[in-house]
Amino acid sequence: MRNFRSISVNTEDKTAWVEAGATLGQLYYTIARHSRTLAFTAGTCPTVGVGGHFSGGGYGMMSRKHAIAADHIIDAKLINADGQILDRSSMGEDLFWAIRGGGGTSFGLLLAFKVELVTVPETVTVFNVTRMSEQNATRLIHRWQYVADKIDENLLLRLFVRSVRSPVHGNRTIQASFTSLYLGRVHDLLLIMQEKFPELGLVKEDCTEMSWIESVLYFAHLTNESLDILLSRIPSPVIDQVYVKINLTT
Structure with missing residues (x-):
């Protein structure tokens, strides 16, 4: 085939x-x-x-x-x-x-x-914000579960949780990564996040505006590649092992 x-x-x-x-x-x-x-x-x-x-x-x-x-x-x-x-x-x-x-x-x-x-709009906005246990990651994870399916439909907010070694004390700790695509400009995204999920503390510097096709490269961890990389049929190396929770009804 x-x-x-x-x-x-x-x-x-x-x-x-x-x-x-x-x-x-x-x-x-x-x-x-x-x-x-x-x-x-x-x-x-x-x-x-x-x-x-x-x-x-x-x-x-x-x-x-x-x-x-x-x-x-x-x-x-x-x-x-x-x-x-x-x-x-x-x-x-x-x-x-x-x-x-x-x-x-x-x-x-x-x-x-x-x-x-x-x-899709000509410009979309992406971000990837990471929080550790020392930055109230567990509280943010809990809050995310009540927010992710109720925010603006133009915004999808994914959560990846993994165990990492703390750069502060060297012990194993929890790292939560909040990754998002918003079908619109950064100004509107910040207004939504400030209203619905202020606990995350998202700021403009966390966000990047780009075209939809550039966001495809972004989420495939191919940001620095040309569009031609999308024609490759060779899978990229697995970067991380993550656990994902999604709600297919929202």
Whole structure:
């Protein structure tokens, strides 16, 4: 399937046909080459294949506002057990529903997806703020659980928690990293955070404005790379082992 990687973007109706062997990075790259204000809601790892990702759901940094990748699939091509190539019309709505989140390989061989693209502003804002136990990390973690699903839908605030060695006393301690994408400018983000999560103490210097496609590189830990790196099918080394809590209903 890795040779099934063709991507065709239609900016007029804001859709794209994506073959199942393409990667998320290839999709993001192709969209960005066509438009600065169109995007797709899916994961942050550019070397993940769309076939498994889309058919398994596809959670990403814009999912609070734009839901998951599977919600934006509007057509598909699939080979069934009889060797027939089916689209949405010929496979029927029950099967079409099942391949969007139920795992496509359970029902046939997926060839391609037609997806709806989403509109994004020309400028988005990102930040990654780290707090240690000595900086009330546990209190911030507790507070985050009551805030993350209630803030502005343009803002997704992720939390990564890990055990590290304290630079102060050398003992093991808790480190909490709050990582965010806001679909808008830094001024508006700061107003939201000051109202909803002032305990974090976010300031302008913590934030960076950039384009959506630049944020793709940012969350993939590829900030200093050119966009062409998104075409690579070689996974980047695992940087950290983290534990993630998300709420797929918000």
